[in-house]
Amino acid sequence: MGLLNRDFIQLLLKYQINNDLFLGEFAIEKENVRVDSSGNLARTPHPKAFGKKMENPYIKTDFAESQIEMITPVFDTINKTYNFLNTLHDIVALELKEEYLWPGSNPPLLPDEDEIPVADMGDPIENKYRWELVNKYGRVKQLYSGIHYNFSFPQKFLRKWYEAESTEQSFKEFKDATYLKVVRNTLKYRWLLIYLTGASPAFHQTFLEECVQQAEETAQDSFLIDDMISLRNSEFGYRNINPFFISFDSLEEYLRDIKALIEAGELLNAKEYYSAVRLKPADSGDYFASLRENGIAYLELRLLDLNPLEPVGISQETMRFIHLFLIYMLVKKDEPYDQEEHILASYQSDILNRNGHLDSFIAPDGTKIRPQEKALELLKDMEEMLLLLNPGAEEYLQVLEINRERIRNKNLLIASQIKKKINDSSFIQFHLGKAREYLLKSMEHGYQFKGYEDLELSTQLLLKAAIKRGIEFNILDRDENFIVLKKGMNTEYVKQATKTSLDSYITALIMENKLVTKHVLEQQGIRVPNGRSYRNISEAIADYELYQNKPIVIKPKSTNFGIGITIFTDTFTKGDFQLAVQMAFEHDKTILLEEFISGKEYRFLVMGDEVVGILHRVPANVIGDGQHTIAQLAEDKNKDPLRGKGYRTPLEKIQLGEAEKLFLKNQGKGFMDVPEKGEVVYLRENSNISTGGDSLDYTDEIPDSYKKIAVSAAKAAGAVFCGVDMMIEDMKNEASEINYGIIEINFNPAIHIHCYPYKGKNRHADEKILDLLFQKSKQHVNSEN
């Protein structure tokens, strides 16, 4: 005997809107408190890198200064939301210096209550509100951290459904009624969600005294109360002081009830009503006016604990279960939810939360309740709904199966798993261990923006740097890495990370054209390879005598990938010369003949007036240890998470293919040879990163005299962002007029190679771009005042 509304299901099927029902819009907010390496609540200020708390839409603080709140934008899939949350978490975790993100809902080692730092929001109203909460609820309970799950049905679905119903209601009324039904049902069945997602069974002795009194100590510092599922959702949780009842029968009644409580002085504002589900309007203006005018835009589910078994506190599987649950709350028959029902639902939730291993209990109305049985019934209903409306949704069916197992075997409940792990070590050690584990995970893929791996690495890095400082973004064209960044009144369009408003169009075109680049640099007295351009073969051949016996390069004017280029470092015959000229002309109407400048090539990344990074690239290689074969050494080197395949990582894996085999063979070597300790074995001639080469950072080693030249070269072309390729004879000597030469200036230089070199520091080129972009806008605004 299920609870499904079969008429509704028929309607959905008839109008073919059943699939649309399973779409939705999702966003996650989560808090983690910062701790030191011993698990003490951090008392350092919120990191400056995140900018002003009130201005960063992604990274704020909640109640306490050390309670970081992370907020994802709204996405149309769970996967996207989850990925973004991961990236947000990585960004925050990697910015903390010698601190960790505490992975659980219950607080870490706490100082005396007075020493818990209340967040300074830099805003008098926000600060006042926090101090009012201190006075009302104390500081300790405010440190409970959790997850808010924001959800709305797809507009497209609501519209189609509304039309199918042909009701007399307005669309707004219809939509509000829909969400209110979901809220009522959710409140009634919230015990199921807490039961399956609760993840705060244990706490530390420095936490609430009232809890400690009722708890038993298990391992070292860990305290437990019965078979607690979620301390945060229990009677010891963060709740309103008096248990209010608010009607969710209509939006009008809801607003009336809240307003009455505020007027009665029970609540400071609507926010202070701590319901498991909150109604949210579309905008952040006046709560009452917004809801009344435009209705409910989405629901905020507030009962989720941070799951310390998950790197970011929640799994995709849990996110899916909640989604399914909310859909079910809509598809289920409507049940009344009055004050009596509310008390019953709260009782049921509390008792099960406190003792998740209970087989049955008596409700206040005298009925005997068997929670597992009821839970399995609800899951069976959800499965039936799924099979009727969206039978292909494998991942949802799997989620149901996982949760069914947890209900059947209570030891599999998330809270039970955590309790066991805490008992095996200690409350602090378990959480700290997880915190460290997750930090390493964040570090491994620090260069990546999860969910945006199709973008160029440079753009991924720039976006992450933007998020860190609270610059909002929008991806305008994914294929082209075209984004827009917004901070306050400033809007900056950016393509491929370094194509911005700071460079003029002609600057880019100057760099694109070798002839023009050389002209521009020569005008500034910067050394470039001497040479001339030719537009036909005979002209070039006629100048043979000019080049004879000199080291020269012969190349097509505009190809950039080494195609059609010949280098003569030694003597050459007129025949050789002629062939090389002909080959170059096969690739362009104009060719260049230039002197060959010897030395090592370095890439100077210039941004504004500064050389941000200098890299030298060396061909794919391994260094012998006297024990392992070349193949083994390469395999080992390839384990570096910076190395991948297909340009999705800062470095590429060393290949052991035909090219490498041949190159070794020419040296009389093979893959199975064991090089001596310290012996460097090269596997390629070219130093391209794309064929497994290494990028070595020389930013601190190269004398300033070369950096000045690189900056002058950029200025000569008018460039703010560029990569200057310079040959340096010997970087131990200061630059003179003849011991260097600039062979190219490149527009749109890659930045990731300077952030994640094979050897050397992260030069934070991503941050520098934002410094320049938003400093400019600021100046612009100032100059207008």
Place this chain on the structure above:
Amino acid sequence: MGLLNRDFIQLLLKYQINNDLFLGEFAIEKENVRVDSSGNLARTPHPKAFGKKMENPYIKTDFAESQIEMITPVFDTINKTYNFLNTLHDIVALELKEEYLWPGSNPPLLPDEDEIPVADMGDPIENKYRWELVNKYGRVKQLYSGIHYNFSFPQKFLRKWYEAESTEQSFKEFKDATYLKVVRNTLKYRWLLIYLTGASPAFHQTFLEECVQQAEETAQDSFLIDDMISLRNSEFGYRNINPFFISFDSLEEYLRDIKALIEAGELLNAKEYYSAVRLKPADSGDYFASLRENGIAYLELRLLDLNPLEPVGISQETMRFIHLFLIYMLVKKDEPYDQEEHILASYQSDILNRNGHLDSFIAPDGTKIRPQEKALELLKDMEEMLLLLNPGAEEYLQVLEINRERIRNKNLLIASQIKKKINDSSFIQFHLGKAREYLLKSMEHGYQFKGYEDLELSTQLLLKAAIKRGIEFNILDRDENFIVLKKGMNTEYVKQATKTSLDSYITALIMENKLVTKHVLEQQGIRVPNGRSYRNISEAIADYELYQNKPIVIKPKSTNFGIGITIFTDTFTKGDFQLAVQMAFEHDKTILLEEFISGKEYRFLVMGDEVVGILHRVPANVIGDGQHTIAQLAEDKNKDPLRGKGYRTPLEKIQLGEAEKLFLKNQGKGFMDVPEKGEVVYLRENSNISTGGDSLDYTDEIPDSYKKIAVSAAKAAGAVFCGVDMMIEDMKNEASEINYGIIEINFNPAIHIHCYPYKGKNRHADEKILDLLFQKSKQHVNSEN
């Protein structure tokens, strides 16, 4: 018995530098006085469009305010120099309002001497010098106008020859000796040049009284003295008051003699020594110091008259003859040129100049001279030289032949031809007629930069506008239309006329991307076609209902040439829709579905804050006259010099090919039909200029409300230069929120179409670019002060 130096010829051949000798560097300076439509000397000031006289390197004034001087840069071929001179002439001629360039050396109708306006150079030193000349020589003679031919041997040749000689001289000494030899020989044989190029046989009665007294009146206003070849080179010409002798035996002697004359008060400065050939240093600093330090850089041949039979005063043939003559002066044996020789040469030159039809005369030393005989001997020598050193130089051989004919038949002499034409009408009528004829010629190809026709028309126009206002240019990359413009301290790099430093790189990229363009315009509340982008077929098909029954366009995101685009203006089936979507996806990974906005399409050319021009394009068409066939009407329309083939003209010729035939057939018409008077017959569906379409200027007709929108659209993208394509429902109505739509903003808009439309005014977009570019630089400089 020739005069050739056979040892030298052997040396050239031995070292294979004979061909290099025939290269050279050339520049021309020429003066034309401005006249009104009756042939009176213009007394208006030098046109403002040419900027400050002292700052424009191409267009200045000489002595008189109405004596325009045009100066070409140095080129490595005669052809390039000649072409540039033509363009310079066109630029000047087209800028004059109701005035003409007087095509002859002898002045037009003159006012009283006091009323001849002396040029105001805006420079006290230059002004003072002119007034000193007024006092010394009067104003009338200064109005003689002529051509200066600047020439140097190629550096490459001089170097190779110097090395072949292995002399003890320094290269500078060697080079100076070479040029001095040429000067001495040229002075000795200058009579030949004057004889063959002289073109000022007649003059007007308002000219020099002393001339009139010796002359006879021929036709109306025309006065002639004997068989005068060149009045300007005669004893009545502009000469130093005393006949000085200056030694050209060595640079030292030359400088010593000049200096002595200045010290004696005979000359104001070195410039006042009016020799037929002048030695020139490389730079324009102190004449003596420059010559002494760096030697002679080039020779200035000053004896050439303006040839009124030639549009620009000189033909390429004459330029080649002079080149050959100068080479001959080097290859010829050295002959002494002392004071005695100088007097003899001057006598010979004068007597032959005054009576070009003389068969023989007695020189002061008693020898009988037969000028024709001597001239033919010299030409024979030149021919022999040519056959020995450069036998393939056809055009030089032709030039010799032409001049041989002139010597043999004196009526063919340039001066004789002119005399005849003047006698047939009058001095003023002949010259005015030519002036008008040449102005029409200049007008016909006003859009063209001769010698630079391989550049895009927009770049040709921009360069001409730059020359007009004295902005120097350099072509950095011809294939790419990449130029640099310089004025004083300001340097601007420009590619394809409108890619400049004024636009930011991201602005160009925004416009390149339709998704981003729409986003940016929508943000500013500008109407663009509503629509969405799709990244896969099924997503697009799923939205079929959204588009059903609406006029829509389905197109690939980034193709620009109509490929893969489907427009549904009426109803369409889901099948049609699916096919259109599939086709669009064949051309891009992303497609756009947009509402179709109806109306006529207009191109708004926005520059800075201004709409510079608005064009509407219509398909190739003819308008009937009730008499001619469609084919005849098309042929007639194609006679417009604006129409050409292969995008070298502002419009393309109407084709009468298969496409046109088919299009007419569908209308039940054929090429041989005779349309009624006033009937418009279209020959194409598409309105592209490239298929013979017409460009119609609507700049003054379109209401300002649309112009404001176009400027806002440009600003939204941050563009200084762009082409806004707008659909307008009915241009008679002011713009509302719904009666227009912007379908594209284009970077790098063509400007020539707005300068040379089929119907409408020249909107001078070329000038506007320069206004903005150089106004910016000026502000920049100012803000730095």
